[in-house]
Amino acid sequence: MKIEKILEYQKKDFDIIKLERQLENNEDKKIYQSMIGVVKDAQNKSTSLDKEANALIQEYKNLEKTYNENLKSCGVVLNTKLDKISENDLTNVSTVASDLINNMSILEKKLMYLAERVNAILSEFENTKKRYNVAKQKYSAHKTAYEKKQSEIMPEIEKKRQEIKKLESGIDPVYLAKYKQRRADKMYPVLVPLIDKTCGGCRMELPSASLQKLKENGFLECEHCRRIIYFE
Ligand SMILES: [Zn+2]
Numbered sequence: 305m306k307i308e309k310i311l312e313y314q315k316k317d318f319d320i321i322k323l324e325r326q327l328e329n330n331e332d333k334k335i336y337q338s339m340i341g342v343v344k345d346a347q348n349k350s351t352s353l354d355k356e357a358n359a360l361i362q363e364y365k366n367l368e369k370t371y372n373e374n375l376k377s378c379g380v381v382l383n384t385k386l387d388k389i390s391e392n393d394l395t396n397v398s399t400v401a402s403d404l405i406n407n408m409s410i411l412e413k414k415l416m417y418l419a420e421r422v423n424a425i426l427s428e429f430e431n432t433k434k435r436y437n438v439a440k441q442k443y444s445a446h447k448t449a450y451e452k453k454q455s456e457i458m459p460e461i462e463k464k465r466q467e468i469k470k471l472e473s474g475i476d477p478v479y480l481a482k483y484k485q486r487r488a489d490k491m492y493p494v495l496v497p498l499i500d501k502t503c504g505g506c507r508m509e510l511p512s513a514s515l516q517k518l519k520e521n522g523f524l525e526c527e528h529c530r531r532i533i534y535f536e
Pocket of ligand 1: 507
């Protein structure tokens, strides 16, 4: 196999890799992908706020029930004709009335605390909604920008892929397969020259037997980094 063919293949393939990297490292892509997480977080947050709000509603209902019970007792106390009851009963009524006042004061505090929590949830919900909207907007804007870039670069990549495909017939299929496999593993360059007595990729020195083999075949797989070392 001629070294020039596969080296030319690698050189042209590098142009494709550069274009692919442009897409991989595209800033708009990074931003829109990170926004997916923000949107999901906001959705989860509103779900948990919704649960909290439901729990507060239940709490409110319980307080309302207690309040109504107290109100009923107040009615009983208010309807008692004080001039017609014994002194003993009067003391009882006074105790009940003072208990009711206490209960009502506790209820009032609980209701105020509940109101504070409702307000907190509402404002958190508002913030979450804002965050969600901003993230969604950012997602769309950067996705559109990325797709625009992609529509410019992809045809270029496709064109170059067609070009290098034509070179494949001049390359030993075994080496071509090895090349493609390493390329898929994101190894670049796959083919490296022999530099002094070392692999041009990882710089490990080759044993003399391997060196001999390389000089005979023109190619050798580096045992250390799996690159293909060529000898010109
Ligand atoms: Zn190596």
